[in-house]
Amino acid sequence: MESDEYRQITGIIVGGGNRGQKYAEYARHFPKRFRLIAIAETRIGVRKKLQKRYSLEDKYVYDDWRRLADSNVERLADCALITLLDREHYEATIKLAKKGYHILLEKPMATKLEHCKEIVQVCRDNNVLLVVCHVLRYLPIVKKIKELLGNNTIGKLISIQHIEPVGFWHFAHSYVRGNWHNENENCFSLLAKCCHDLDLIQYWMQPRRCTDISSFGKLMHFNRENKPIGASDRCLTCSVESTCPYSAKKIYLEKVSRHRKVSVLVPDIEDDENLDQVKIKVKQALENGPYGKCVYGDCNNDVVDQQVVILNFDDDMSIKYSIKDVNQNLTNTKMFNG
Incomplete structure (x- = not known):
């Protein structure tokens, strides 16, 4: 109401x-x-x-x-x-x-x-x-964690381990084929994807201040060196597409919906269009646009797909933050050690 x-x-x-x-x-x-x-x-x-x-x-x-x-x-x-x-x-x-x-x-x-x-x-x-x-700050679980840490429920906080599993299809969708695939065209993946998590860390740690930070990252998987033998430059014409987890055909065509990932490919989907009409548009987008390209060296991508960030705070509390791109499970993991 x-x-x-x-x-x-x-x-x-x-x-x-x-x-x-x-x-x-x-x-x-x-x-x-x-x-x-x-x-x-x-x-x-x-x-x-x-x-x-x-x-x-x-x-x-x-x-x-x-x-x-x-x-x-x-x-x-x-x-x-x-x-x-x-x-x-x-x-x-x-x-x-x-x-x-x-x-x-x-x-x-x-x-x-x-x-x-x-x-x-x-x-x-x-x-x-x-x-x-930074909408995650308003989630009940985020507020509860802040309350528990503030009350010293687990004693003095010593460290936090945070793993962000971006997910295999999500990373390919946004950071290999999509808008955030190239640093010069937009920004690096840690800023684009993970500033939510880093903001939460800063929120939970207040009033502590970060005094030292180190970060290491590399583009390890989505490059031409890992391109399967026989793979073409587009999924819809690829002889090994059926065995590839990053197949655009599997991700976008096999279960067509109005999900966010499809609406990015075909942003002009009308509210009254049925799924058969949407499927035709998706197929055309995969034939001609960036989301139908092979993820292994054909997308002009340069953002890192593996990264570790280490933060040290003024009371010697430390945080290790890891980004992983090839996970099936999209649930991020946080371990608070007190």
């Missing part, structure tokens, strides 16, 4: 990818609390889908977020939900904060430390709220 005590907040979505679309759904579930005023998205199919879904007028549908920041365009809403690719966060946040929008910023804030600091300062200077979407 919605309460009438909330003033309706108005917002704009800047970036219509998976996260932007998910946050926009708040307007559908809680229309008295939040109203979507405008969207900015480069892909015409996604723009049309969101415009139809939220009954937006043509004048509030933009193909470039920079038009929203133009000095000739008035501020349209209370807040801006910035869900662009990581490298675009900085510029969009700075310009929209200066225009007076409160900011809900998808993680990571930016890809450079100096940009993060400038974002904070600009939001302060313009008296706007800045909220970074």
